Amino acid sequence: MNRKKGNKAVRFGPALKAVLICVVTCGLGLGYVWQKQQINSLGQQIKENEIKLEELRRENKRRGDNLAYLMSPQELDTRLRQLNLDLMVPRPEQIVVLQEQREPAPQSPMVGTEPIRTASR
């Protein structure tokens, strides 16, 4: 109709729509790729943190084991001999036992809500 009427004005509406559709499509595509890249990046971070956590656990265990070894009676005995500290077990008359007011025992030492299974062996 407009052409017939000789209206030479540029029609921005459809062009704008086309551009908008292109932008949205491109945006969605880029967003999808960005999201995938983020997922991948987070996956790598998770993996790295898992490895780090595992290493820390291993190190913690190694140190715990080392501490247990250093605190074992035979190791303490050996060190006493090496250092020549001349330590002796106290005689009963050298021990003073102090009586302290005992606090009431906590209601439940249990963590969590699961009941303890009891058995005898």
Added chain:
Amino acid sequence: MEDNGKSLQRSAKRWLYCFGVIMLLSFSLLGYRLVDLQVIRHAQLSDAARGNTVRTIVREPRRGNILDARGNLLATSLFVKTICADPGLIGPYGPQLAAALAPHLELEQAWIASKLEPKLFQGDAGQMRTNRYVVLKRKVPREKWEEISADLKALDLGVDESSLTRKQRQMLTSVRRSIFADRKEDQLRVYPGNRLASHVLGFVGGTDHDGKEGIEAVLDSHLTGTRGWRVTETDSRKREVVSLRHQDVAARNGLNARLTIDLGVQHIVEAELDQAMERHQPQGVTAVVVRPATGEILAMANRPDFDPNRPGEFPAANRRNRAVTDTAEPGSTFKAVTVAGALNERLVSLQSRFDCENGIFYHGGRSLRDHHPYDRLSVMEIITKSSNIGSAKVAMLLGEGHLHHYIRRFGFGERTRVSLPGEVSGTVHPLKRWNKLSITRVPMGHEVATTPIQMVMMASAIAHGGKLMRPMLLRQLEDETGRVVVQYHPEAVRQVVTPETARRVTMALKTVVEPGGTARRAALEYYSVAGKTGTAQKAGRGGYIPGKYYSSFVGFFPADKPALCIYVALDEPTGDYYGGLTAAPIFKAIAERSASYLGIKPDLVEQGSMVSNNEGP
């Protein structure tokens, strides 16, 4: 012109037709290929594709720790590597790799080099193949493997790599990668105390890391844990794509077992047993320390022993827990059972007197002798002096039936159900198999065979008001966060004799360590002790073996409020062989050191300047 145009039009149509046919054929071929790949060979190809990317990783659980009563570590597990090689990738570089590996793996270089040489074998289809997997060393710590990997990366193979082509460089990389750690993680069981409590702990063995002896065997299913798994996908460089994890189930580590054993007491006992081995050079020595009120075993040790870190290096005899697997005639320690029975039946009192026949008593055509001649002894003195004739006469008054009844009531002839494998029930003959001499021999610990654990539980029953407890070795099972999963409680087996009877037997046993008794060397400076010595000649084929004895002492302290009951036995001591001279001093040393360590309140002397009513632990 018109003809020319028509001809061109026909030609174009022909070309178009040909093109159409070609396109149709091409698409048909593609369609066929598509159907072939996606329909006909779908299952096979999808499996192959999945095999290239999808990985199933088994997540091994860590075997639970074994802890003592105070939480000290007795056994733990470490994840370790199995170092392997692919000889097919090594080529001529075997000697260089062997030289680099030998110091790390502590193996001979020549042996490694021979393992790295490719071996040819015939495959299933008849084709020749080289082996692709050899194990160089198992149980290698992670830290060691990291060192090895770093050294292999920097290893000089004697080639100028800068002048090599890309393909040649890749080949060298594959040579370095030919030494690898197996994907499946292995575990190494570590016992930080080495030989300490080895017979209680046992050891693990086999490819599945199963418990073979001791607590390791009894609690194997609880300690092992449950495997987890992860199904995931990898990229072209074999790196995991975390976002494509399909399943991720964590392994459930084994439960930690907390024992009643106290590492401090165990160490004291083992140190004293080592000294006893030097001093008396016996075939074996056993000691068990128990809390009479609960039946908790604080220490159990034997010599000879073994190191559970390397059990294969010791003879099988060293790995036997003699406290539960070995029986012996107990000798005079058994007189406590006889007297307890007679007192409980109110047939005698501690003051009742018996004629001890001046040291020789004929019964059933055979003589029974005492070590020293006694005229008349009270029941208490029979225990004090350990009179065989006196105990036989008490038993004759009690009668065979009652004596047998009390022997069984004290738990002899049946397993104590301690949580250790290989326990035996000992020997108590049924009444119908008793002969006319049995009534004079059984009361002094002959014609019966008992285990050390039975003897210590019998003495504990007397100490605990006549109540026999089940020996307790397990306190609780915990998960790795310390949450208690299973709690074990002391378990009374039965009331064997009345508390009053137990008190009277204790009174008699207290005289054993007093002047005139057989075990003055067991007396403690700060604690009253009740106990009984035993010296039994060892039985062999055809009768008793001259010069071979089984010497023992069982006692508890403080006598009137017992905190600990200790049994010590020496198998074939050399030199002195009386229980009062061999086992009693060991009892004393263990008792003194343990009492100090546990803070047991003395009953013969007051502590320090401020004495409270606090109990020892």
